[in-house]
Amino acid sequence: MPTDWTPAALSDDIPAASAAPGQLGPHDLAIWRSASGRIAAWADRCPHRGMRLSHGYVRGERLSCIYHGWGYGEGGQCVRIPAHPELTPPEAIKVPVFRAVEASGVIWVAVEAPEAPPPEFPGFEAFRSLQVKAAPEALAGALGGSGLVVEAALGGATVVALIQPLRDGAVGLHLLAPEALGAAELDALSVAAEALRRRVEEGVTA
Ligand code: FES
Structure with a gap:
């Protein structure tokens, strides 16, 4: 990151x-x-x-x-x-x-002010957060990437996934969706995000 x-x-x-x-x-x-x-x-x-x-x-x-x-x-x-x-x-x-x-x-x-401001993602807007019981690498891998910021295909959309390491074997998944998505597309994205969480928590990453 x-x-x-x-x-x-x-x-x-x-x-x-x-x-x-x-x-x-x-x-x-x-x-x-x-x-x-x-x-x-x-x-x-x-x-x-x-x-x-x-x-x-x-x-x-x-x-x-x-x-x-x-x-x-x-x-x-x-x-x-x-x-x-x-x-x-x-x-x-x-x-x-x-x-x-x-x-x-x-x-x-x-903790301290980093030299650079946080990243911006033009064209994307914050969508929803989920908590996932998994290691950060496992979640990034399931999204087809690595690191803590992953651009991924999910639910028919290209999303930005921000992965927040948490304690006790969990991560926060903060999803940013394309600005133009309609309600039905956002619903599909939500369903896909929850399915992803289940797959990762069950250890099925393929
Ligand atoms: S006011 Fe916070 S613990 Fe008493």
Whole structure:
């Protein structure tokens, strides 16, 4: 892959004012989007007692922990502790923040900012993500390619497949479809993607 960016989710899967769990190598992520549309990827661990921030809720530009309501603003800084509303939280109370940008309808994450921006795929749009219980090489091979970005024929269309290594023997498969596809073609692509997942999980790659 000609970049250190990792595809972690599709933009449409994280609508405004929502949060979801994700992964980046060994790191658990809370991927969230503010009410104004700003995307962020933070460590999925509340500095208070370690609960998952991906279970939290978004109000405006702030992600709050579901457990005791501590609120975190831009840069991961704690900005509100409901039990002590008069207190300005110390600067040290901060969530570790990862890089997150969007390109081609995909949310890309990285530990440090890579030199190059994430890849763009003109003519394609984000379609859907699946999780597959397989090694990245097995999935790439089943798509007729190698590496973590594969252009493949699937369900009668040419697609871009972004493969995200996950822990526990799984991968994320983020599919980009040609922009011009109609509903029936997208349905066929969905069916083909699910059939591919079954084949790969059963170890049948031919
Ligand atoms: S664990 Fe998050 S606010 Fe208490």
